[in-house]
Amino acid sequence: MTKMKKVQRLGVDGVEENKQQLDDISLASVWQSFGIFIIAGYVLLLLFFGEGRFSYLQTMWEAENVLLDIGFGVLIGVLFTGTIALLYYFTSLSMPDNQYTKLIKKMLYKKYGVFTIAFGAGISEEILFRGALLGIGMKYMETFWALLVVSLIFMALHIPQYKGNIWVHVIVFGMGMVLGWLFIETGALWAPIAAHTAYNGCISLLMKRQGRE
Template sequence: MSPTPAAAGRSAAWLGFAADTLFAIGLTLILSLAGGVIWALIAAARGLDMATPGVLVQMAMAVIATGGTAVLLYLLRRRASDAEKMASLQAIYRSSTWGWTLLAGAAVFLGSSLVSWLFAQFTDQPTPSNMALMEQARAQYPLLLVLFAVGLAPFYEELLFRRVLFGRLAAAGMVLPGIVLSSLLFALSHEIPGLGDHGWAAMLQLWLVYGGMGAVFAWLYQRTGTLLAPIVAHAINNGVALTMLMLGLSAS
């Protein structure tokens, strides 16, 4: 018997998701390497220490690597159709969209705080791997940090993880697998095993925080029908966390 159209569609979606994931990893590595080569050439020409790029260079390389990957995958693999653009525009004008967005932004922040508090009862609080960069940027380029954390990062991360990766499976009716897998990749992209000095308990906490964040944003995208909703919710969460960082407070 030949597979049903629904089964064939799911199989194609799984293959597409696997290809998207591999392309994302490959492009991120290629763009990271390209950014490193460009930095090495500039540093060599100016007599700078190539081993210690400053905060501006690190932020630029992050935008090039992850942001470039997100834009390329969107354009090449999951470009929105005219119908999707129209549906998104209609969703933007619904008041419920922004009610859900505010609720999701608050839920993510409160949920992250709760996870941190629960783990703090049993173990030391882990420091996210990007905290050192955030601290340097806060001291040297606070306005640029706001642009990066509240504007750029939410845009390209939602484009990659929600539009491209989650959207691939959700479009084939596999919303729950899409939420789980895209959120797992979102968590792993923020805290890669083996690259830091965190123990497994600390890694688990950070993965729960980032994974839960990704799951809420994927749900919000599915619920509202516009990518702008998770972008704004993501920006709200980052904005609150950044405000607390600026004030020297702790989310835990």
């Protein structure tokens, strides 16, 4: 094989390897991303929360009745899932068909795939967005504006994942507002984590069931 052909072969192999990486992703890589979210949340709190940061870190996990908060969160998550399901079946709402949604669907069929999407995202994103960003935001602006800004950031993070359907972005924004409200009302992360986990889990199971039909 000539030198030029070797270079061309390497180029083709590189493209194929990149394509394979884009077509699939390991659950270990996903959990690493969730870990980065958690670390980022705590670092942001330590750097920008100001006085009382350590007591706030403790307060995020304190609740008068943890089980009640979790139950309430699960109920909200299931109700939100039901609303989305009704919109899906009775309107033109549909999941965008892009690279990221295909990755998610592939993850669902892996061992612990649904668990990863439900609990991994539910815990890590709530620590970052509600615990850290919303907590910091409420230190520097009125609660409503902090909730609005953080919900917009939450939606923006999911734009690549759901690009192709503006209504899905609106739903993600609405979910961000609901999760933020849960955090504000309960003063802890248990309810929003439960709601986020329940929602992700239910949606994942519905997507997995739909893929089998």
